[in-house]
Amino acid sequence: MKRILIRSGKSPFYVASQQEFIQKDLIGTNSGNLLFSDAAHKILLTERTEITSNGLSTVPTAERARQINEQYDVFVVPLANAFRPSFKGALDKLSTLIEQLTIPVVVVGVGAQATHDYNTAKLGPIETSVKRFVKAVLDRSASMGVRGELTASYLERLGFKKHIEVIGCPSMFLHGDTFPTPRDPGTIDAHSRIVINMSPGATTVGDLEGLARHALSRFPHLRYYAQNLADAEILFWGDTSAVTGPKTRFPRRLTHPLFEENRVRVPLDPKTWMDELSTYDFVYGTRIHGNIAPLLAGTPSVVLVHDSRTLELCRYFGIPHRMLSATPADIHPQELYDQADFSDMLNGHKERFDRFVGFLDRNGLENTFTHGDGGAAFDLRLGALDLPPSLGVWDGTDDGSLHYRFSRLHERHTVTDRRLEMLTKKNNELQKKLNSMERRLADLENGSPLRIGPAVRRQVRRRLRPNS
Structure with missing residues (x-):
């Protein structure tokens, strides 16, 4: 039995x-990510195989490394756009942990974050961290799997010309070497069930506010599927934007029309996410x-590309897409569907899957489609679970979570009070030190023929100032 530790938020079977x-x-x-x-x-x-979720937080201690080395046979690391400045701290922690491991470490898909024209200039500050991570992984595996052409060329420029394989993202291989043919939505009109999705980071590339506005005006059954934790928190907790205002152009407050009309959802579990999307037309x-x-659910979709991570995956898998910067805000989904060509995505899927399997084989990993039941047991077990639906807007009534909300607010209030008390105490202690030092300075001035100038006084005060 091969014991696999996988980096993930949770096991698919954990409800x-x-x-x-x-x-x-x-x-x-x-x-x-899920x-x-x-x-x-x-x-x-x-x-x-026996698979255990490690969670997403990395504990890079010697004790944790010892536990992993003793309890598991391989550490599998699926990643998204991990090569980006904001992920540097997490990447360094992963490197610290991996450098202490004696078992194989296999990265099944990682990407670099750059602009849609593949400009990686902003990745300069993390080059040392990226090199360290890649070296640590390659010292413990036959090769590293990357998401697409941009990431492969980026790593080549950093000196990694061998053992880097473009494999895409594991999500596209959920069904193995087959891929569902997207359904024909028919004529897309006011009766159609349409879903839009938007990234906050894309607002500088295209008119997302206009895109949402036109979609909302055209389709009474429209849903906006957001994906960020911040969106989920707004849906679950609410906000005070109705009082504080003003309304936002991007849907991130309850006063946005998409929230006001209860059109927003945040998926929490992949299975229910796909089940829900299977009921939509486009x-x-x-x-x-x-x-x-x-x-994956058989519903046609088109990606509006705004950065390298979306573009390299679309190109690799043949996913229909167009550049967001060249997409008018009032574009009709019918036009997007009519121009979409799914043939490369479907016809080239088996070849891409075989390439992915080859990567797994070279790294000593079996897969359910070649060495198992094709995922039948996985799907059966998953289908028997009562997984949560996507999160919708809380209307303020008792939805069964009021007790939790009050308890959580009380916990946060208590923690805040304790922190405030601690900071106040520290501030008082520092103030006492400052007052004492100022008295000593005054004594020195009074008893010395040399006067201490204002500049020295300011420097002393600055160094003794709280939080300096």
Whole structure:
């Protein structure tokens, strides 16, 4: 039995409540993370493997490394756009942990974050961290799997010309070497069930506010599937924007029309996410996994590309897409569907899957489609679970979570009070030191023929100032 430790927010078979998803951030700030980690779990699960979720937080201590070395045979790491400045701290922690491991470490998909024209200039500050991570992984595996052409060329420029394989994202291989043919939505009109998805980071590239406004005016059955933890928190907790205002152009406050009309959802579990999207006619927007999820469910979708991570995956998998910067805000979904060509995505899927399997084979990992039951047991077990639906807008009534909300608010209030008390005490102590030092300075001035100038006084005060 091969014991696999996988980096993921949770096991696909663990049923978490909405409260737990939010409080523990099981989605890793983005629901898309669970889509590819669940897919990796399914792919690697056979009668000869046992898979354990490590969570998303890395504990890089010697004790944790010892536990992993003793209890597991391989550490599998599915990642998203991990090569980005904001992920540097997490990447360094992963490197510290991996450098202490004696078992194989396999990265099944990682990407670099750059602009849609593949400009990696902003990645300069993290080059040392990226090199360290890649070296640590390659010292413990046959090769590293990356998401697409941009990431491969970026790593080549950093000196890694060998043992880097473009494999895409595991989420696209949820069904193995087959891929659902997207349904024909028919004529897309006011009766159609349409889903849009949008990324806050894409607002500088295209007119997302206009895109949402036109979609809302055209389709009475419209849904906006957001994916971030911040969106889930607004849906679950609410906000005071009705009083404080003003209304926002991007849907991030309850006063936005999409929230006011209860059109917003945040998926918490991949299975219910795909089940819900299977009931819609067409999906479009800037989220890569927000568009992969419906494709896996047989619903046609088109990606509006705004950065390298979405573009390189679309190019590799043949996912229909167009550049957001060249997309008018009033574009009709019918036009997007009519121009979409799904042939490359479907016809090239088996070849891409075989390439992915080859990567797994070279790294000593079996897969359920070649060495197991094709995921039948996984799907059967998952189907028997009562997984939570996507999160909707809380209307303020008792939805069964009021007790949790009050308890959580009390906990936060208590923690805040304790922190305030601690900071006040520290501030008072520092103030006493400052007063004492000023008295000593005054004594020195009074008893010395040399006067201490204002500049020295200011420097002393600055160094003794609280939080300096």
